Amino acid sequence: MELLAVFLRVSALLLCWSAVVCSELPVPENVTIQTLNMNYVLKWDWDAAQAPDVARGVTFTAQYLAMFKKKLKKTKSKQDWKTLCESTPEHICDFSSVQLHYLGVWLLRLRAQSGHMVSPWVEKEFCPDRDAVIGPPSVVNVTPVKGLLQVAITDPLTFTNSSMKEHLPNMYYFIEYWKKSSSTQKPNNLTSSNNLVILPELESWTWYCVRVQSKDNYYKKTSAFSPIYCIQTDGQIPYWQIVLYFLLSLGLSFLVCLIFFMCSFRAVKVVKSTFFPSVPLPSHIQEYLFDSSTSDTPRLLSTEPEMEICSDRLDLLPSDPEVTEVPEIILEVHLSPETSQQSRRTHSRHSSCDSGVYSTEGSGPRQNELGEVREEKPGRKIRADEADEGVQDVSV
The missing domain is CATH 2.60.40.10 (Immunoglobulins)
Incomplete structure (x- = not known):
């Protein structure tokens, strides 16, 4: 009997000593559950001043259990508690991923640990249907x-x-x-x-x-x-606004069409005045450009070299038997060097042809009728003294 009493005393001392050793760490403080719809987050605080020697090596473990299992005998087993956050240094544990049943009642517990030292469990009862906060419309x-x-x-x-x-x-x-x-x-x-x-x-x-x-x-x-x-908010548009919008759109369309028509008319007018001028060319230029003897195709350059004749003054006097002096006719002839020889041949050919007033048949030499004809170099003057009565036949 004495040995049994001694054994019981030693066992009690060991249990007390182990309880003291295990409770050396303080419990976490301000344990709360923040919820929104079905998002559940367990948060807590830890005062490092309560255990300065092990403040840096403290970790936390969180577990959960359905409330109805605790009332059964088999819930006394530690295996019924499910661990979610084990030995985490954070002060937060998210229970959202567990998907706790919304209408169930759950027990959440938490403790601190450092090596072989642990704190007592802190339990928190949680019912999502009662405690969870709903959020506004998404x-x-x-x-x-x-x-x-x-x-x-x-x-x-x-x-x-x-x-x-x-x-x-x-x-x-x-x-x-x-x-x-x-x-x-x-x-x-x-x-x-x-x-x-x-x-x-x-x-x-x-x-x-x-x-x-x-x-x-x-x-x-x-x-x-x-x-x-x-x-x-919107509303029905008044009828006067509909009419006003219609008139404005109609006026704008008419203005656009008018501007387009004026621009087109102006462009056609410019093209017509450029390619089809209203002022016709002089008749002698038209006769020169359109030679009926060859073709109706306009030509700008002559194929035969011709000399350029410029006259400052030309006076034609009527036939008068009383006029004894024939006025002097001065022609200024400009010949290019290339056409000088050709102009001599042309002058000889024209001098030998009929002028329309005199015939070469039965007439004397042209020099007797025309008097003296002198041909000068290009840029010089030619004098013609005509003895006939007020009729001059000048050939160049």
Whole structure:
């Protein structure tokens, strides 16, 4: 009996000593669960001043367990607890990936450890349906429709991008809207469980601002408001504006057509005046360009060399028997060096031909009729003294 008593005392001392050794580390402080829809994040604080010797080597372990299992006998086994964050130096542990059932009740526990020293467990009871916060609509689209505003609402999303209405079937939306220009006016509001809402009793061509929040009445959950969306309503266009727009478009079309016609007419006129001038060429130039003896094709250059004759003055006197003196006719002839020889032959040929006034038959030499004819170099003068009665026949 004495030996048994001694053994029990030693066992009690060992248990007390082990409990003291294991509880050397302080427990984490301010353990909270931050939630949004089905995102669950466990956070805590650690005061390094409570254990300065091991402050740098402290890690944390977080576990979870369904509440109903704790009430059963088999939950006394440590294997029922599932570890999520083990020996992490961070002060945060994300339980979103575990996908805890939204309507279940769970136990979350946390402890600190450093080597063989550990702190007691800190347990936290958590029910997502009761404790989790719902978020505002993920997307809100506001569009004008026939003088009103149509609000399209997208449900809050879970961690797997599914709708929160799958877990909160009674969730609805609270919509506030007001005139943008009126800051003191009390905003209008309405509630709807539909995802497509038409805001009634709005003024046409007026700016309105809209914001939406999610609500569930079972645990009185209310989300934050969504961002504010401002848009202008439309309306039916008055008939006078339609007529005015039609007249303006008609006038503008007429002005464009008129400008196009004037530019086209001006361009045609310029082309016509350039290629078909209204002032005709002189007749002697037209006769020169169109020689009927050869062809009707205009020619600008002659194939035979001709001499250029420039006359400053030419006086023709009528036939008068009383006139004894014949006025002097001065012709100025310019010959190019290349055509000098040809001009001599041409002059001899013309002198021997009939001039239309005298015939070469039965007449004397041309020199007796014309008097003296002298040919000079290019740029010099030719004098012709004619003895006939007021008739001159000058050949060059």
